[in-house]
Amino acid sequence: MYTITNIYVLAAFGTIGGALFGFDVSSMSAWIGVDTYKDYFNSPNSDLQGGITASMSAGSFAGSIAAGWLSDILGRRYALQIASLIWIVGAMVQCSAQNVTHLVAGRVVSGLAVGITSSQVCVYLSELAPAKIRGRVVGIQQWAIEWGILIMYLIAYGCVVGVSGPAAFRICWGVQAVPGLILFIALFFFPESPRWLASKERWEEALDTLATIHANGDRHDPVVQVEFEEVQEAVRVAHESHDVSFLALFGPRVWKRTMCGMSVQMWQQLLGGNVAMYYVVYIFEMAGMTGNTTLWSSAIQYVIFLVTTGVMLPFIDRVGRRNLLLIGSVTCMVVHFIIAGVMASHGRPVPDVNGNANLTWEIKGSAGMAVIAFSYIFTGIYGLTWAPTGWIYASEVFPLKYRAKGVGISAATNWIFNFALAYFVAPAFHNIQWKTYIIFGVFCCVMTIHVFLMYPETKGRSLEEIDLVFDTDVKPWQTHKIGDIFGEEIERRKEEGPKKDVAGTDHQEVV
Template structure:
């Protein structure tokens, strides 16, 4: 029997997001480990010439561009996985697409764990990324299509919270494993990174088997004319077992109307996303994910070890200090889970862009004024191109922590919540896949860009991301409409408002959070709106029955 508790359903599904978190922190932790740097070393062993008096036996690891490629391999795979997920999800369903991603993750993790060289590691990470692309695109779609409007943001926000927990858990596992073997080039043990990369398979195994107990998306079932199953899922999740529950009947009616309207679009393709009436939604969803990357957050996640090394930390102190930002990331996501549906998507993203821009400019100013350029990089690592000490170093670390505290309750959860709300049913799977592919395309580019940027333009790297945050504030203010509290079917009316801007709809700054009507509906007070006849509405049993109630909607 399927599980019907919406919180359990969401809690299980978002483990797909945790897989992304595991991958982020497992690699970011390795960048400071001698076992990783020495096993995949491309430079000389031992201290660089300018530190010959130092008797530490160190390795410089992969070259900066190669390390960027190793990091970006996961993102490149995620980009491909996100694009493929749209077809996979529309064909097999949201549930089975997530399960297929789990199998792919286990294969990629096994390859990474057994890596003998850099190409094998890159291939394993790329396969892992293919899974992450599927999960990151389809988990939000699955939750969006099964949740009530008033809790949709909170539940999809669990995706980001799961990512933060995945980052934190895997980081401390990696930190603990860093003590395996010695810290020199002739005493290290590869178990210190093979064990974490092997353990990351376990959540995928759990997710695969638990997904068997969860229901399929009712909207996907409806689009496949499986109306009895659609009604059963709505009854299970929203009706407390009562097939005539008012909320179940309302949802079923709206899904029926939308399916009837979209029946003519049964052969939708990615090209439909770029038609004039859909272009604004596509660009908005795409840039939601692109901007989330250009905030600079993944710079902090992947290369935090480099930043703390430039601030004067060494050895295990780098790993321990870096972990604090992951703790901040977990706990500062909680306010969004509790209140984002009240705050709304627009306000959340505008506030986040403002504060993140401030902290990026602060970081750039500190390094520009107090940083000292280190030729060849600290310890021979070119990306660690500057050094700062004393009070400025503490201020730099504080700006990093404050940046993370600004991202966690804003763009972190909002970037996953917003895109699934923008698209109509027949394009939702492909639309979210397209937007998520933008996330991974820019993640790939940044993975390659950031080490080279730190090595060549140094403090100006922070400046670039600060400017990006200013640009995203302007974009959100003028072109991102509010969707919080609206049903997925109602959101279409915002973009198709005949009194609004052509091909854009209601001006974004005029849209507001919908709360009172939805709450009354969820409280069971539907009789006043629909009357007794609506309350006793019988479920649609077939496609023929659905066609008996044509939609008058444009």
């Protein structure tokens, strides 16, 4: 069977898994202010709407927990195929929803699929990609999420203005099955992760995959040889350790990495991205927008999100993970406090906003336009920094034996906070209005300190070389002092010339 070997093509198709998340985000955010949706589901109040929105995150949490075991047993590729089928079922259940309970069930099923794809696409791509471009390859996952958000939002907009009655949201939610089907079919043409193959002692297949992806099939290329030897050593260490449980992720040699992986996903949520993504319509309604103007203004925000992440991807491996995370948290903190100040000083409490009793704060005129402008700025900063980097960093910090379960529990952390915030934000806008932004601003302040003190730099290093970064006593803000061991070894091999085949049993013993 034909196998896709170009890493960018693999990333483009593989990250359809990210697009599934994006589809589900805007498949709800586009409808919460539309009369067709509100009338059919009996105008859910802020608490119920928060629960409906958050139900997908609850399913994603469960899916992320299960993803590590599934991926370790069946392989990265088959785990993603199973997720694709689950996604298709979830889309069908949502499409046929007759009441809130039915809709929530569909979103939970879809969430199970998103939980698997959101964690294991990152694992899969990080294990395939060359070290020097791993950031941009894994970052395409976040870009795909944003494409999914925008595409589904525009589909929803078309259904709102062009289709009457419940058929509008049924068509919108049913269309979600299409990318799941595309991903399921495409995965038949994907190679398995070479690191997973090595973990199962399928050495020849592992070497062939590395050679095909990194050197056009040349098994003697220095990059392939050095990377394969590092994989061999990682597998040897993994085989000497006990079976991995979630408790083992907090053992003496791994807990720092687990804390980095889990906390970067937690902070990505507490930065406030949910305010911009799930409830953007609410923000613009409070600022005085109505009807189609609100929907188009929301679409502009999604375009900004998409463009800024796309602009950053080619440079993300030069700038570094720490720099992006620190710049993002500080800038977003300032933006949150500015929005809170403008809303507090120029807004006023009201019983409802344009008949929407979930909103009790109004800010109009130039102050309202300022809130919208800073919402756009926040989205741009988020798209440039934390949106892609959070997923990249979590996929890099775990050693081979712990990677699938480690990234799974990191993604589960993302989803449990996603659930909490998706549920929290709607009642927060109703009860504490502008103070919601103060809370997110404080979170940004705390995460800045945490990132500076605890997150070592990982850009440009092989996944096995990152093990050394965490095992040394060098402070996180001084990790640039650790030399590029992987690159230096490659240069040495180039000077020495081609070596014998590193996989065949006639050439070299394989551990």
